[in-house]
Amino acid sequence: MTIAAETRSLMGEPDDSGRFGEFGGRFVPETLVPACQELERAFHEAWNDPVWREELASVLRDYAGRPSGLTECHRLGEQLGLRLFLKREDLNHTGSHKINNVIGQALLAKRMGKTRLVAETGAGQHGVASATAAALLGMECKVYMGAVDVERQALNVFRMRLLGAEVEAVHSGSRTLKDAVNEAMRDWVATVGDTHYCLGSVMGPHPYPFMVRQFHRVIGEEARTQFLALVGEDPDLVVACVGGGSNAIGIFSGFVDTDSRLIGVEPAGGAAVSRGAPGVVHGMRSFLMQDEYGQVEEAHSISAGLDYPGVGPEHSHLASIGRAEYPNVTDAEVIEAFQLLSRTEGIIPALEPAHAIAWVAREAAQLQGQTVLVNMSGRGDKDVGQMMDVLKDRLG
Amino acid sequence: MGLESHLRGCKESGRKILVPYITGGYPGWQDAIRACAANGADAVEIGIPFSDPVMDGPVIQRASQAALEAGTTPQSVLEEVPHLDVDIPLAVMTYFNVVHHDGPVRFANRLVAAGVTGCILPDLPLEESGEWCEAADAAGVATVMLAAPTAPDDRLPRIVDRCRGFVYSVGLLGVTGERDSLAATATALAERLLPLTELPVLVGVGVSNAEQAATACRVADGVIQGASMVRRLIESGPDEVGRYVAEVRAAIDA
Numbered sequence: 001m002t003i004a005a006e007t008r009s010l011m012g013e014p015d016d017s018g019r020f021g022e023f024g025g026r027f028v029p030e031t032l033v034p035a036c037q038e039l040e041r042a043f044h045e046a047w048n049d050p051v052w053r054e055e056l057a058s059v060l061r062d063y064a065g066r067p068s069g070l071t072e073c074h075r076l077g078e079q080l081g082l083r084l085f086l087k088r089e090d091l092n093h094t095g096s097h098k099i100n101n102v103i104g105q106a107l108l109a110k111r112m113g114k115t116r117l118v119a120e121t122g123a124g125q126h127g128v129a130s131a132t133a134a135a136l137l138g139m140e141c142k143v144y145m146g147a148v149d150v151e152r153q154a155l156n157v158f159r160m161r162l163l164g165a166e167v168e169a170v171h172s173g174s175r176t177l178k179d180a181v182n183e184a185m186r187d188w189v190a191t192v193g194d195t196h197y198c199l200g201s202v203m204g205p206h207p208y209p210f211m212v213r214q215f216h217r218v219i220g221e222e223a224r225t226q227f228l229a230l231v232g233e234d235p236d237l238v239v240a241c242v243g244g245g246s247n248a249i250g251i252f253s254g255f256v257d258t259d260s261r262l263i264g265v266e267p268a269g270g271a272a273v274s275r276g277a278p279g280v281v282h283g284m285r286s287f288l289m290q291d292e293y294g295q296v297e298e299a300h301s302i303s304a305g306l307d308y309p310g311v312g313p314e315h316s317h318l319a320s321i322g323r324a325e326y327p328n329v330t331d332a333e334v335i336e337a338f339q340l341l342s343r344t345e346g347i348i349p350a351l352e353p354a355h356a357i358a359w360v361a362r363e364a365a366q367l368q369g370q371t372v373l374v375n376m377s378g379r380g381d382k383d384v385g386q387m388m389d390v391l392k393d394r395l396g
Numbered sequence: 397m398g399l400e401s402h403l404r405g406c407k408e409s410g411r412k413i414l415v416p417y418i419t420g421g422y423p424g425w426q427d428a429i430r431a432c433a434a435n436g437a438d439a440v441e442i443g444i445p446f447s448d449p450v451m452d453g454p455v456i457q458r459a460s461q462a463a464l465e466a467g468t469t470p471q472s473v474l475e476e477v478p479h480l481d482v483d484i485p486l487a488v489m490t491y492f493n494v495v496h497h498d499g500p501v502r503f504a505n506r507l508v509a510a511g512v513t514g515c516i517l518p519d520l521p522l523e524e525s526g527e528w529c530e531a532a533d534a535a536g537v538a539t540v541m542l543a544a545p546t547a548p549d550d551r552l553p554r555i556v557d558r559c560r561g562f563v564y565s566v567g568l569l570g571v572t573g574e575r576d577s578l579a580a581t582a583t584a585l586a587e588r589l590l591p592l593t594e595l596p597v598l599v600g601v602g603v604s605n606a607e608q609a610a611t612a613c614r615v616a617d618g619v620i621q622g623a624s625m626v627r628r629l630i631e632s633g634p635d636e637v638g639r640y641v642a643e644v645r646a647a648i649d650a
């Protein structure tokens with residue numbers, strides 16, 4: 001596939017209203033508008049300050065363990081009839097890509113004089129990363145988590161508490177990620193003076209989708225260099241799971257200007273792009289699963305991190321102009337992929353990136369001989385308890 | 397009845413303005429609105445429940461969720477409005493996706509057809525309000541904008557300029573819900589807004605009882621009360637809402 005010239009260099013800055021094409025914007029209560037404007041200014045200044053960028057880079061290197069590796073999966077690749085590579089975000093400190101964004105936002109919050117972080121979390125990985133950064137920088141941290149997720153990601157709840165964060169279970173609505181975002185926003189409306197809302201994905205009001213993408217660019221930039229060094233050309237496909245879409249946007253940003261196909265894999269029960277329509281929630285206009293009256297529908301996924309009815313606005317834009325594709329996979333396919341990667345490569349994936357593996361496994365017949373780069377956005381330790389229940393009849 | 401002309405009339409005659417909020421679709425909501433009108437409310441804000449009400453605290457969240465679970469839709473609320481048969485203006489309060497999903501022009505026309513003359517969208521700030529305001533202006537629906545304590549001085553005149561009906565002066569940093577005392581920010585913001593506009597300036601969010609309403613009305617032109625109304629509707633029903641409206645009325649008139 002050749003990408004038309006006008007769709008190159010797609011991932012620049014959004015327009016002044018914070019839109020990527022017709023998606024994005026800033027739909028927040030009036031109380032938060034000045035805070036979003038201040039954040040936009042502060043991010044812009046920091047991002048253009050070489051001293052601050054060096055500080056960010058050094059924390060990512062010396063504390064979080066960047067650069068993350070690139071691994072070729074020889075056994076699984078052979079089994080599937082293609083060449084499979086993983087970008088190893090699972091090997092970062094705290095176990096997922098989320099740390100890239102959190103270190104960036106926490107350093108920025110500190111620079112802005114904020115003393116407290118609030119965060120939402122689904123799988124708990126963003127919450128753990130936020131609690132970690134707060135501990136590192138001596139900040140207070142409160143994490144909102146849907147009551148359903150508190151139960152299925154109990155290990156991460158304990159990790160957050162161990163790291164000194166307060167975790168509050170959210171009992172409203174679907175009691176998952178969507179409702180945790182609502183509650184974090186309500187907290188921020190009340191505490192905006194001393195508190196930074198450390199949002200965990202490329203979603204929310206401007207500047208979050210842009211800022212969070214910039215903090216995750218490092219994934220795509222490293223991956224492109226590493227891939228070229230290893231293989232000598234760009235991959236045929238770049239595949240990542242999509243909840244809000246931060247790990248996907250991070251790796252896509254390194255390849256959007258190449259001929260690589262970009263595939264964002266959503267869960268079947270949270271397929272905002274393929275099953276949603278444009279809507280406005282959580283501060284942004286984007287594809288959203290909603291009923292005929294505009295009420296937001298509840299997502300249902302085995303993976304707490306992808307159990308979200310919306311998607312970041314830049315993905316909606318990439319989908320609407322045809323630059324990226326957003327298929328979905330079922331929970332059953334994900335459970336298979338979780339075991340497949342574990343057994344063939346000795347890598348237990350988080351349930352979220354297991355979606356990306358599941359898509360590659362399902363589509364393998366169409367991908368024979370191609371090079372496929374998957375963003376391994378996190379490791380599966382957090383999911384082992386949940387999967388013990390799911391697999392107890394098979395694995396004893 | 398026109399929201400702005402009616403409330404301007406109150407202001408000019410020196411009457412303090414009381415606007416209760418009632419969640420549409422919650423059992424007894426129609427009688428609660430009638431009770432408000434009969435006991436001295438100057439207008440009522442009808443909430444069209446939304447699945448993700450980020451500006452609302454636990455009480456209104458609970459009422460919204462219960463209304464949605466009972467099958468309430470924007471249409472089912474609006475269809476009831478003509479049957480309320482009250483002689484005060486009615487506004488709706490909802491979240492922007494309800495409007496966006498319907499389309500601004502269609503939604504504005506629906507309001508007009510139902511006899512609603514005002515609209516409040518707490519997640520639609522000035523910068524995003526253009527398309528909706530155009531549709532609302534054309535249809536004759538007054539769009540009430542919110543002004544918050546966090547706004548710098550140069551932002552308030554722009555908000556006030558775009559306000560129709562009245563100016564919603566957000567009483568505190570936070571979401572709807574009852575508080576033990578009136579925040580200092582409540583009257584401070586109203587004081588900043590009053591010189592900027594001839595529209596009535598009403599304090600809402602965190603005005604929790606008759607005494608707090610009276611305090612706010614010493615500075616502002618009136619108050620909006622939501623959580624304290626809805627809690628009474630949930631706990632005791634429409635009659636208690638009416639009794640409470642009368643109590644607040646007496647306090648702000650004193």
Ligand SMILES: Cc1ncc(COP(=O)(O)O)c(C=O)c1O
Nearest residue numbers: 125243244245246247305352378
């Ligand atoms: C390992 C991992 N991958 C992916 C996600 C989904 O988020 P995003 O779509 O923003 O990458 C999560 C969220 O919790 C996660 O923990």
